[in-house]
Amino acid sequence: DLGSTHLAVPVAALGGMKDFTLPFKPEELLARPADGRLWVADVPDVESWSEKEVNKALDGVVGRLLTSQGKDLAEEKTFSLLFAILQSWQRLDEALQPRVVDLLTDAAKRLGADAQKLRKSGSAAKGKDKSDATGAALRNASKVAAFFLRWTCERLTSGPEKRAARPRRGKGSALQQAEQQAALEEAKEASKALERQRSMALTELNGLVARGAMPWLWLSDPTGWQQVAGACSDGGFFALDSAEALKGKDTRQAAQQCIAAPLLQEGQQHSNLLVATVSKLLHGLRGVEGTAAFAADCLLQAHSTPLPRLFLVELTQHCTAQELTSQGAFQRSLAAFLVALSERLPHVVLANISVLLPLLDVDCYPIRQAIVESIGHLLSAEGRKLPSGAHNAQQEEGDGVADPEAEIAQSSSGIFTLAPATKNDLLETLFTRFLDKSVWVRYRVLQTLNNLASNNGLPRELWPRVLDLAIRRMQDTASMSRKAAMQLVRKLVEFHPYGPALKGSGDERAKATKLLNEIQERMKKLKAEELAELE
16 A cells, blocks of 8 residues: 555645545545545535536636646646546536546646656755755646546547447438438547557656656656555556557557556565566456566567566466456457567567476467467578567576576577477477367477468478378378368478479479589599509
8 A cells, every 4th residue: 555655745835735645445535534635625616607617617617727837736636627537527518528537638738748857957055945846846737647647548448439320321311421420430430549649648647757858857756656656567467458448559559658658667676566566467458458468569669678577477376277267258359468578579589488388288279279370480580680688688597697498589789599408399299289189289289380480480401200200190180171271281392492393493404414414524533533543
């Protein structure tokens, strides 16, 4: 509980405003705190107000925020009004929602700009006391802004989206079809507007943690940073509650930044945030469609932190036959995540391959199929450039000794490489899956080897063995495996060094005959020279 360790800041240091602590739930602010912190003492009945009255009240808030550069968010009257509006969000006029989002995002921008000014002026020793007081007020207002923006993100992602039915040709009169078309266009515009609001709210929520001088501002208040970082991360995870939100590119990217940015902050304690992020990402994989790619992208952005390894270790604890059998959607999402992660972060997957290989023994064919495909991506990724900073990602051992597996996962030049022994072990693992009891896994093995043969990822000395295994699979009981085996044989023939000759292009026989004749003539010449020396 972050509130239990919070040290109250004197009211005088906050310019007469009360200190604020982010609650676990907004409803907690309706109860008077014992330590005199900011709470909702009087909730305005905004639901009974007319639209004109609400706009007039918001006009007053805008004026106060412009005058105070956003700090007035922590003033009791402003705080109570915005709390009431967000509490009644779904029941208020939809025209008010964009205005509230603009108001909050503008206040967050102003707080960030004020922090930048404070940092520049903070170097003057004579203004130190004043800077400390101004910094405390800025941090307090930023916590309030983070609270409101997190709540706004929840409202924007949890509300139902309006969809208009697509007009059918030949159904109804021309007037009815025109009305349906107009309703469809209106729904599209509303969806675009909602996407912009989500993106704006998430971007400014992230800005309260990571933009400009905000990281510097929070260095003097670790407890406050924990609260704001948690709110930022929560705002990003709200996107996982809506399949429509994940479809929006801007919203998806802003949500990923909200999750990854706090973990990348230097000089702060991340242990609690890491545990919460792992738990929420794992829970998100059980949610709507698209969460697998979202989770993989989050790990990509935070690849230089302990998050990827912690998540993979925790993920394997949930891959039991009992849990996977009862959750078909979780099986597919988990499999898609493993494949996506091996594409984006092959060095991380390889460094943790000892944790993932036991999943081949789990009685769940989508997981085994995903591991096979992931191994294929690892073998194909050799020579690919790693993300920036990847060479430091795996050195997390407590005794200061680098993980030996990390040495085979990367090179000093930032290029993904594989040691020959590691490559052979991965290929042997693929070969053993030729006899998997699931036809889908056998099919995926054949398809993976097909891709490797096409991309020069299969060592030439193993081609005869692969050809032998593929010929055996041509007698498989499943037609799809037999078809994949024939495709693999064809690919091995096509990409063999003598493949072009077998296809009929070029006169390889004539070249070979000419080469043999040259060798024969040279041998005769050498024998003649030897006889001359003996004589």
